[in-house]
Amino acid sequence: MFLQQTTPNTFSYMIAGYAVLAVVLGVYLASFFARFRNLKRDLEVLEEIDQ
Amino acid sequence: MNPKPRWLNILDTLTTIFFVVAVLLVFVYAPMERTMGAVQKVFYFHVATAWVGMLGFMVAAVVGVLYLIKGEQKYDIMGLAAIEISLVFFFVAIIMGSIWARPIWNTWWTWDPRLTTATIVELIYAAYLMLRQGIEDPDRRARFGAVYAVLGFLSVPLTFISIRMLRTIHPVVVGNSDPGAEGSFSMSGPMKTAFFFSLFTFSVLFVDLFWHRFRMGKLAAKVEELRLKISA
Amino acid sequence: MKNFRNFIRALTAVVRKDMAAEWRSRELFTAMLVFALLVILIFNFALELDARARASITSGVLWVTFAFAGTLGLNRSMAIEKDRGCLDGLLLAPVDRSAIYFGKAISNLVFMFVVEIVVLPVYSVLYNINLVNPQLLLVIFLGSIGYVAVGTLLSTMAVQARTRDILLPILLFPLVVPVLIAAVKASGGILQDFAWEEIQGWVNLLIVYDVIFIAIAFMFFDFVVEE
Numbered sequence A: 001m002f003l004q005q006t007t008p009n010t011f012s013y014m015i016a017g018y019a020v021l022a023v024v025l026g027v028y029l030a031s032f033f034a035r036f037r038n039l040k041r042d043l044e045v046l047e048e049i050d051q
Numbered sequence B: 001m002n003p004k005p006r007w008l009n010i011l012d013t014l015t016t017i018f019f020v021v022a023v024l025l026v027f028v029y030a031p032m033e034r035t036m037g038a039v040q041k042v043f044y045f046h047v048a049t050a051w052v053g054m055l056g057f058m059v060a061a062v063v064g065v066l067y068l069i070k071g072e073q074k075y076d077i078m079g080l081a082a083i084e085i086s087l088v089f090f091f092v093a094i095i096m097g098s099i100w101a102r103p104i105w106n107t108w109w110t111w112d113p114r115l116t117t118a119t120i121v122e123l124i125y126a127a128y129l130m131l132r133q134g135i136e137d138p139d140r141r142a143r144f145g146a147v148y149a150v151l152g153f154l155s156v157p158l159t160f161i162s163i164r165m166l167r168t169i170h171p172v173v174v175g176n177s178d179p180g181a182e183g184s185f186s187m188s189g190p191m192k193t194a195f196f197f198s199l200f201t202f203s204v205l206f207v208d209l210f211w212h213r214f215r216m217g218k219l220a221a222k223v224e225e226l227r228l229k230i231s232a
Numbered sequence C: 001m002k003n004f005r006n007f008i009r010a011l012t013a014v015v016r017k018d019m020a021a022e023w024r025s026r027e028l029f030t031a032m033l034v035f036a037l038l039v040i041l042i043f044n045f046a047l048e049l050d051a052r053a054r055a056s057i058t059s060g061v062l063w064v065t066f067a068f069a070g071t072l073g074l075n076r077s078m079a080i081e082k083d084r085g086c087l088d089g090l091l092l093a094p095v096d097r098s099a100i101y102f103g104k105a106i107s108n109l110v111f112m113f114v115v116e117i118v119v120l121p122v123y124s125v126l127y128n129i130n131l132v133n134p135q136l137l138l139v140i141f142l143g144s145i146g147y148v149a150v151g152t153l154l155s156t157m158a159v160q161a162r163t164r165d166i167l168l169p170i171l172l173f174p175l176v177v178p179v180l181i182a183a184v185k186a187s188g189g190i191l192q193d194f195a196w197e198e199i200q201g202w203v204n205l206l207i208v209y210d211v212i213f214i215a216i217a218f219m220f221f222d223f224v225v226e227e
Helices: A012-050 B006-029 B038-070 B073-105 B111-135 B138-164 B189-231 C004-023 C025-046 C052-084 C086-092 C097-127 C135-160 C162-189 C195-224
Strands: none
Touching: A012 B038, A012 B073, A012 B189, B006 B189, B038 B073, B038 B138, B038 B189, B073 B111, B073 B138, B073 B189, B073 C025, B111 B138, B111 C025, B138 C097, B138 C162, B138 C195, C004 C025, C004 C097, C025 C052, C025 C097, C025 C162, C052 C086, C052 C097, C052 C135, C052 C162, C086 C097, C097 C135, C097 C195, C135 C162, C135 C195, C162 C195
16 A cells, blocks of 8 residues: 555646647637638728729 | 638538547546656647647648749748648647646756757747748748748757757657656557547648638738739 | 859859958958957856856857857848849849859858957957867857858848848847857867867767758758849
């Protein structure tokens, strides 16, 4: 019993690691959609001006 | 703008499903590692994001060469798409690695070859984006971007060799392990499943994002062209 | 054979032009030298360069100085070409583009090396450490070659961008890291009187990097000056 190695409690680090992944990817995807939408809007406006 | 292709919709759905499965494999299926505890689970997506990062930089170098040979705009758009996505994933990989290192190596950061090279790679590709931002002429921007992407990719192994001549403590989990590496472990069967499935999932995720980013790049090129035409 | 002679003639013409212009104005050399001395001065305050610390960090201080002064020179030397329209003139000339690249690279190397030759004895006197040493000179020469090989290519790109002044160091430093590491380690070894066998590895690495970087820059220069 006493010889058994104890597993350290590193649970909070795991949460932190995956939180970083979620936040960064989330921000990137959000900016992705925003840029896409803006570009579409720009294109519409520009096409109108062009005609 | 062309309507969204059907295959892209299918790929989106597949990517989502794979991602959910990968998360389940990592958190539910794969067993808890004895000596490191829960933080070991960071490793699965850490390696997967780092892999996607390197993959993107490789793709950027290849399409860079293609651009210089053929001069077609699509290769330039692909190069930018690959580097942008890779920058994000590589950044995540570095931060996740750092969080893993804190309980295992007792420090957030160490100037080990892999960590240092990863940081320099991140800086190279940030410089790539700054270079592009500084040039207005689309043709020249594409040419310089391609040259810098190839140059940057070629310098990475040289940087790694240089820093390698100093000691390393980064564990090599797949392949030959350095006996001096701290925090290395051998993977059991379920761990391997979770690990390789994560790699696979992130590769698919990369392709999916790359496709979206490529479409966005084409749209951006069109907008820029129109803008130049109107202002002329 | 005739091609090769033309190549050499074009190359020497570019170098001669740069040297003549610099001889008249001396603005590049003065700027680089004064800047280098200022950097060394600042390091003196920042690092408390006492006798014991000197032996181990001198090589680092030297290379940081050279790298900073080097970007100043590279940027200016290309900006002059660009602003006076010389670059376009050179490109219109019926000569091999790579002759222009090697000509500019050699001029830049000469400027950098001259600055280094002046900085070394000054540093030796200021900090009471002997830096005038043939082995060290060899390492500095090899390191400068690698630095200038990439630097010339990137400065050609940087001067054609809107953000040219801030762009060069950002583009250049992450790429020349391998050269700088090898150069710092080799010079550090020499200054700490290590056996040549221990330094040899770094010097070999430096030579390999020089060859690789020159080859790469030579291959890509055409794309960077295309109009």
